[in-house]
Amino acid sequence: MRNVAIIFRRELASYFATPLALVFIVIFLVLAGAFAFYLGGFYERSQADLAPFFNFHPWLYLFLIPALAMRLWAEERKSGSIELLMTLPVTPWQAVLGKFLAAWCVAGLALALTFPIWITVNYLGEPDNGAILAAYLGSVLMAGGFLAIGSCLSAATRNQVVAFILTAVVCFAFLLAGFPLVQSLVTGWAPQALVDAVASLSFLTHFSAISKGVIDLRDLVFFASLIAAWLAATVIVLDMKKAD
Amino acid sequence: MLEISRLTRRFGALTAVDDISFSVAPGEVLGFLGPNGAGKSTTMKMITGFLAPTSGSVRVCGHDVETDGLAARRCIGYLPEGAPGYAEMTVRTFLEFIADVRGLAGTERRTRLDDVIARLGLGGVLPQVIETLSKGFRRRVGLAQAILHDPPVLILDEPTDGLDPNQKHEVRRLIRDVSKDKIIVISTHILEEVDAVCTRAIIVAGGRLLADDTPRGLEARSRWHGAVTLSLDGPVVLDTVRARLLGLAEVAAAETTGPKSVTAFARAGTAPLPAIGALAAREGWKLAELRPESGRLDEVFRSITTGRPMGASDA
Numbered sequence: 001m002r003n004v005a006i007i008f009r010r011e012l013a014s015y016f017a018t019p020l021a022l023v024f025i026v027i028f029l030v031l032a033g034a035f036a037f038y039l040g041g042f043y044e045r046s047q048a049d050l051a052p053f054f055n056f057h058p059w060l061y062l063f064l065i066p067a068l069a070m071r072l073w074a075e076e077r078k079s080g081s082i083e084l085l086m087t088l089p090v091t092p093w094q095a096v097l098g099k100f101l102a103a104w105c106v107a108g109l110a111l112a113l114t115f116p117i118w119i120t121v122n123y124l125g126e127p128d129n130g131a132i133l134a135a136y137l138g139s140v141l142m143a144g145g146f147l148a149i150g151s152c153l154s155a156a157t158r159n160q161v162v163a164f165i166l167t168a169v170v171c172f173a174f175l176l177a178g179f180p181l182v183q184s185l186v187t188g189w190a191p192q193a194l195v196d197a198v199a200s201l202s203f204l205t206h207f208s209a210i211s212k213g214v215i216d217l218r219d220l221v222f223f224a225s226l227i228a229a230w231l232a233a234t235v236i237v238l239d240m241k242k243a244d
Numbered sequence: 245m246l247e248i249s250r251l252t253r254r255f256g257a258l259t260a261v262d263d264i265s266f267s268v269a270p271g272e273v274l275g276f277l278g279p280n281g282a283g284k285s286t287t288m289k290m291i292t293g294f295l296a297p298t299s300g301s302v303r304v305c306g307h308d309v310e311t312d313g314l315a316a317r318r319c320i321g322y323l324p325e326g327a328p329g330y331a332e333m334t335v336r337t338f339l340e341f342i343a344d345v346r347g348l349a350g351t352e353r354r355t356r357l358d359d360v361i362a363r364l365g366l367g368g369v370l371p372q373v374i375e376t377l378s379k380g381f382r383r384r385v386g387l388a389q390a391i392l393h394d395p396p397v398l399i400l401d402e403p404t405d406g407l408d409p410n411q412k413h414e415v416r417r418l419i420r421d422v423s424k425d426k427i428i429v430i431s432t433h434i435l436e437e438v439d440a441v442c443t444r445a446i447i448v449a450g451g452r453l454l455a456d457d458t459p460r461g462l463e464a465r466s467r468w469h470g471a472v473t474l475s476l477d478g479p480v481v482l483d484t485v486r487a488r489l490l491g492l493a494e495v496a497a498a499e500t501t502g503p504k505s506v507t508a509f510a511r512a513g514t515a516p517l518p519a520i521g522a523l524a525a526r527e528g529w530k531l532a533e534l535r536p537e538s539g540r541l542d543e544v545f546r547s548i549t550t551g552r553p554m555g556a557s558d559a
Contacts, residue, residue, distance in 0.1 A: 006341065006344045006345055010333075010341045014330060014332050014333065017333065079331060080325075080326055081330055083294050084328055084329070084389070086293075086294055087292040089318045089346070
């Protein structure tokens with residue numbers, strides 16, 4: 001646990017040593033606000049909830065999270081510092097977890113800084129703050145899921161652009177699993193059980209369930225196990241092609 | 245103790261390291277020599293546990309690198325090839341990060357940090373970001389992180405590559421300073437380095453171990469070992485000198501090596517210097533210089549790594 005904390009601190013500091021974290025946070029805040037007010041019709045709906053704000057999060061994350069995750073391992077590979085890190089007395093799990101948590105922390109910070117919109121909606125009306133809290137929780141978990149996918153794909157390449165594109169594509173597939181675009185790829189030839197399994201992986205379905213304020217244990221378990229699985233995959237990928 | 249047994253690594257069809265075995269005892273500074281692509285770095289990556297061997301094993305201080313990697317890695321300080329670091333970190337935060345990961349705490353942490361910063365002359369660049377450092381400083385930061393926890397085993401992959409002569413000298417002095425009771429393995433393709441710091445040298449080429457000897461032992465394999473060069477004064481026929489030298493039992497060959505100089509190569513196991521001195525006196529040669537040669541490591545290296553006989557490549 002100590003090593004995880006040390007690696008977490010180093011990684012977090014390096015996010016802020018470069019403009020990356022700042023750019024991510026600013027862009028996220030600007031876009032989240034713009035989408036909620038202009039596309040979501042936050043005022044026009046005249047409802048005291050944050051649905052128009054949270055509804056755009058999956059799409060914001062789709063292209064912002066890969067940018068946050070792409071450097072996690074690809075940069076270590078490119079600069080050769082992976083050789084330094086992996087020959088220090090830390091286990092691959094500690095390194096993967098520490099780095100992932102640092103990236104998640106940046107994403108979480110960006111999300112936390114959207115609090116003015118929460119204050120606004122409380123000033124204008126009387127929203128269900130429990131539901132809003134649940135939606136924030138769902139949003140954080142979804143960001144974690146995207147980041148875990150990005151961590152694994154970043155470990156697979158030394159090129160950050162490749163990592164970005166792969167992550168965006170895989171995240172898109174997870175987002176839309178259960179929707180016709182992705183579902184039509186498996187229906188027709190795969191057994192029904194697989195079709196259902198793919199549909200159950202949908203980020204959108206699980207996220208919209210939580211963001212309506214319904215915290216179902218199954219949705220939480222979904223995101224937690226998805227993160228764990230992709231981090232485990234990161235460890236395996238690192239082990240398989242450490243020196244490439 | 246560092247024990248490497250039957251270490252092999254293949255990359256697809258390429259065998260980068262082919263059945264290498266050796267062990268190193270505390271106090272030894274082992275020079276790992278070979279041409280580029282000989283398998284030096286691959287071997288070092290396997291010793292430090294970064295790369296898994298295809299077969300064979302590495303034991304560091306009694307810990308198998310494969311099965312007990314964490315304990316083995318604690319015993320090792322490693323400077324990877326090219327001294328990679330975290331570009332955006334300052335020298336100070338980078339070294340503090342390494343100290344934390346190495347589990348140094350309290351006064352020990354402070355004294356160890358102060359010690360390596362002073363030893364490597366990093367005091368002036370502590371607040372500087374690593375990517376803005378010169379190559380020499382970057383290499384020194386890499387060395388600093390390797391010796392920070394005072395490890396019993398030091399693996400240094402080309403520690404002086406790309407440094408200027410003064411920096412090379414400093415790094416070699418540092419290696420000699422810390423070498424007491426430590427196991428140090430240095431890879432290099434610079435032969436003077438072996439003479440300067442190593443107590444033992446291993447030559448690899450094509451992934452195979454070709455020679456394992458002291459630097460002196462390697463030099464003794466050179467045809468220049470025991471050779472004597474005569475520089476003559478006044479009018480003299482070099483052909484006659486050569487013929488006379490060849491008449492000596494200790495001389496295996498005699499070659500003209502300059503406008504007025506002849507070198508006599510020793511027959512293996514003999515020292516022809518006294519006999520040549522006596523011959524010169526008998527013949528009444530006017531000698532400007534009578535110089536005993538020492539073995540030439542570069543020649544031994546070439547002949548071992550290319551498989552050609554000594555002297556064949558020196559024309």
